[in-house]
Amino acid sequence: xxxxxxxxxxxxxxxxxxxxxxxxxxxxTPGQAPTTQRDRVVVAPGAxxxxxxxxxxxxxxxxxxxxxxxxxPPRIRARGTVHRRVLVRVGPRAAAGTYRIPYRVxxxxxRTARGIxxxxxxxxxxxxxxxxxxxxxxxxxxxxxxxxxxxHWVDADRDGCDTxxxxxxxxxxxxxxxxxxxxxxxARSGGGRWVSYYDGVTTxxxxxxxxxxxxxxxxxxxxxxxxxxxxxxxxxxxxxxxxRSLVAVSASSNRSKSDRDPAEWLPPRPAAHCRYVxxxxxxxxxxxxxxxxxxxxxxxxxxxxxxxxTVRVVPVR
Numbered sequence: 001x002x003x004x005x006x007x008x009x010x011x012x013x014x015x016x017x018x019x020x021x022x023x024x025x026x027x028x029t030p031g032q033a034p035t036t037q038r039d040r041v042v043v044a045p046g047a048x049x050x051x052x053x054x055x056x057x058x059x060x061x062x063x064x065x066x067x068x069x070x071x072x073p074p075r076i077r078a079r080g081t082v083h084r085r086v087l088v089r090v091g092p093r094a095a096a097g098t099y100r101i102p103y104r105v106x107x108x109x110x111r112t113a114r115g116i117x118x119x120x121x122x123x124x125x126x127x128x129x130x131x132x133x134x135x136x137x138x139x140x141x142x143x144x145x146x147x148x149x150x151x152h153w154v155d156a157d158r159d160g161c162d163t164x165x166x167x168x169x170x171x172x173x174x175x176x177x178x179x180x181x182x183x184x185x186x187a188r189s190g191g192g193r194w195v196s197y198y199d200g201v202t203t204x205x206x207x208x209x210x211x212x213x214x215x216x217x218x219x220x221x222x223x224x225x226x227x228x229x230x231x232x233x234x235x236x237x238x239x240x241x242x243x244r245s246l247v248a249v250s251a252s253s254n255r256s257k258s259d260r261d262p263a264e265w266l267p268p269r270p271a272a273h274c275r276y277v278x279x280x281x282x283x284x285x286x287x288x289x290x291x292x293x294x295x296x297x298x299x300x301x302x303x304x305x306x307x308x309x310t311v312r313v314v315p316v317r
Contacts, residue, residue: 042120046092046134046285046313050085054105054115065107073099076119086117092134092285093315094121128274128303131281131311135299138290140222149230150217152237163238163246164211168194170240171248174204197275198253198267210254212247213237214276215283218259223289235316236287242314244279245286261291263298274306285313 041049053067067080075091078101086103101117126134153163161169161182168184169176174193176184184192184206194209195202203209213220217237225233239245257265267276277299284291291299303309 039115040118040120041088042122043088043090044122044126045090045094045096045315046131047126048087048089048134050081050087051117053084053086053103053117054113065105068104068106070102070104072101073119076101076121078103078117078119088117088119090119090121092288092313095315096121125310125312128278128281128306128309128311129300131278131285131313132296132299132303135281135284135296136288136290137293137296138223140219140290140292141226142218142222144226145218145221147217149221149233150225150237151230151234153211154234154238156238156240163240166240167211167246167248168192168206168209170243194248196248196250196253197272198249198257198269200269201250201253203250206248208251209248210251212249212254212257214245214247214279215287215289216257216259219261220287220289223284223291225287225289241317242283242286244282247279261295261298262302263292263294266302273302274309277302277306278309278311282311282313285311286316 039051039053041051043049065084067084067086069078069080069086072078075094076099077089077091078086080103081087084105086101088101097120099119099121101119103115103117105113105115155162161184165182165184171194172192173195174191176192180191191204192206193202193204194206196209198212215223217225220233220236225236228236236245253268256268262277262280266273281299283289
C-alpha cells in the first residue's frame, strides 16, 4: 500500500577554479563522530562539525584571523568561528554527496586567502546520544493550536484504506487476511493480532487500540509545525513513509500520554524507553522540529542508559 587541505595561496585559488572533485564518503560505523581533515569533513545528515581551514597559507597570526563563509548549499549551514574554524551543520534532509563551501580568511593586517571546504554528507546511523545532541533547542509556543489544522486520517492512495487502517495492517503481528476490506475494525474483519509496545497489551480487536502520533500533533505545533503549510501538517499527521511516526498502541496508554513529551511521560514498560526515545528523536529530526530544554534533558537522561541504541533519520520526501 503506501509507502573537504588547501596548500598555500596557489592551492586555495586553484580550488576555486578547478572542477568539483567528488569524494567518496568513508563508511562509518553506527554512532561514529564526524571525520574531519583540513578543509574536508565527512558528516551525517542532521549532524554538526567544527573544521579547521587553511593550514598552510600566509595570513598573519592565524589564531586571530577571521573566517567568512561566502556561500552555502541548500540544507547546509556554515559560519566562521574563532581560531579559523568553520562550524558546519547539515540538515537532516540533506542528500548524500559532496558539497563545496567557499570561504575567505582575513588576518589582522587585512591580508586574505580563500579556500573551499568540502562537506561529504554520508547517509547512515548515529548513536542515540549523538542524535539527541543534534536536536535544535527552542522554547515551545502553543498559541493558535487547533487539532483540526492537522487533517487526518486520509486515504492518500485512494485504495479504500485510510491512514489508521494502513497502520493497523502494517503493524499486525498476526497478519490480517489477504483481501480484507477496510476499515480494519475487529477480528471478524480479517483476523489479525496487535501488541502495544508501550504497555505490552495484546488484542485481536483493534477498536481498542489507538493510532498514536509518536510526536503528538500539539507537540509538533509547539515545536515548529505552526509555521508549516496546511499540506505539510497533513503530511505529518498521516506519515506512512517512516513507520516510527505512527504506532498502534492501547487506547489507555495513548490517552495517558496525551500530548506530553518525554520530560512528562514515558511508556509504562521500562523496557520500551530506549525504543520510544529513539523513535521520538528520529521523528523530530525527520521533520526538523525543535525541543525545549526540559525535553532535551529528559532525552539525554534516557539515552545515557541506551548504550547500543542508534538512530537513522529518514528524510521527508
